[in-house]
Amino acid sequence: MLGYYFDLALRSLRRNKVLTALMVLAIALGIGASMTTLTVLHVLSGDPLPGRSSTLYYAQVDPRDMNGYLPGKSQPMYQMSWIDGMNLLRAKRADRQALMTGGLVAVQPHNTMLDPFYEAARYTTADFFPMFGAPFEYGHAWNASDDEAHARVVVISAALNDKLFGETDSTGQTLRLSGAAFRIVGVLGNWHPNPQFYDLLRKSYDENEGVYVPLSSSQDVGIHHDGSVDCWGKGGTGINPDHASRCAWLQFWVQLDTPAEAAVYKTFLIHYSEQQNALGRFQRPPNVQLRDVMQWLDYNQVVPDDVRLQTWLAFGFLLVCLVNTMGLMLAKFMRRAGELGVRRALGASKRSLFAQLLVESGVVGLAGGIGGLLLALLGLWLVRRQPAEYAPLAHLDPTMLLATFLLALGASLLAGLLPAWRACQITPALQLKSH
Incomplete structure (x- = not known):
């Protein structure tokens, strides 16, 4: 019919x-x-990491003084200071955790046909790759021991690998970044999360870094980050902040596989804030946030x-x-x-x-x-x-x-x-x- x-x-x-x-x-x-x-x-x-985003959380604490504080209304600082980031990283209270920032690094190709150029870079810790599910075309990520040893290792994107070495496996090759030699240990496969949720201060869409180096090594070499810096009190101007400055310039992500773990971790952040308050570093009452990927995107009104x-x-x-x-x-x-x-x-x-x-x-x-x-x-x-x-x-x-x-x-x-x-x-x- x-x-x-x-x-x-x-x-x-x-x-x-x-x-x-x-x-x-x-x-x-x-x-x-x-x-x-x-x-x-x-x-x-859209969800930048389907199947993973509900277990990834952006952690925030508030180390500022009482200037401008509004009880119940003030949001914690957008980013982490070096001291707080390293304290939380070393506490190892999450299943995985990554402390990071971004910048531009000068790449000096071995190929004399290519002029030196700047490439977007991410300075991070070893859990970044397994936590965010970044696939590898060649090689592998560095490990926590490399972070601790300040190893001069680097992971590059497939696009940068093709530009510098053609369509060949470049692992084991040496890459000079801002005048320092780094050994390539891995080449990423097709990985383009959009929005680029893990650092919305640099760019939200259609840009992934070509270079990934250990955060500790980037500090040794003096590769400066190129992102937002928020200082308080007498923290300075925010230009190239040192590790002891009262400036927030790092992002801290944690992986918590269950809602119960997330609740426990948020309690840990509150206790950490209370401890720092007792030591005199924090002045405000505990003010923390722990948002998963989609909540973080909604909070930032990415669309x-x-x-x-x-x-x-x-x-x-x-x-x-x-x-x-x-x-x-x-x-x-x-x-x-x-x-x-x-x-x-x-x-x-x-x-x-x-x-x-x-x-x-x-x-x-x-x-x-x-x-x-x-x-x-x-x-x-x-x-x-x-x-x-x-x-x-x-x-x-x-x-x-x-x-x-x-x-x-x-x-x-x-x-x-x-x-x-x-x-x-x-x-x-x-x-x-x-x-």
Whole structure:
């Protein structure tokens, strides 16, 4: 029966080509605009580490003085000082933990055909790689012993490996960074978490570091970080803070595999703050936060407000398109009153007629979905030409491809409900008498 209704729908749509084209165009325009903005929102608000993000937490404490303190309202410092970061790292109260910062490092290639250049770098500790699930194409990460020994080792990205060494395994090679020699122990595989949740102060989207070195070694060599620094009291200006300064410039992430472990760790942070307060380092009452990845992204409002606004506006436009489509369908179905009256007189039930007209609406929706997909691809191409940092990520993935047709089909069926119901209320006797 469905095949029969589909055949009737195609015949009906071919008889009224102009009206059909207008309905398909209205659906396509609404779907194209909606899916363009929805795809951008989907990319920006996605989980950067599916399956892991609920066990990764960003830890914050508050070592500042009482200046500007508002009880119950003040948030802890965004980053960690060196003293607090190292204290928490050495406490080893989490399943895994990583202390880090970012910067730019001068790369001096062995290949004389390449000029020296600067590369984004991450100075971190050994647990960074297993904690965040970073895959390796060649070699492996360094270990905790390398951190303790201040080893001159480095992990590089696949893109940097290809640039410096071609598509070969570069592990064991020497790489000069800011004048110091480092031994390459690993080359990362395809790993591009977006947003770059672990350090949102540098860049949120579409940039992963090419160089990863032990935090301890970066300090020995004098590779300075290139990020935000927040100082308090007489901590200084924040330019190249030393380890004893009252400045926060490091990020501290921990892996806690269960909610119970997270609760225990937050209690540990409170006790740590109380201890530091007793020692005179902290002046404020314990003020700590422990947010998982998605909570951290929500807190930082990573998705730009203009993207959310554009999405709402696009769906408002889709609603306008649906109202127009509903009007066109109502006019089309009512013009077929005679045909529908004859079918009723021959024994067709209202339910059968309703199903037939909804199938016709669905066909319009599928055709509009194809047009909307093409318009969405065009819209995303235009988004990728914008200067926004997230622009290169605007691509339609399989999930959004399926959503395009589901939205088009659902929208057309919704638009066809009222016209189909009205058409089914036609009295057969009146139509037969008029004919």
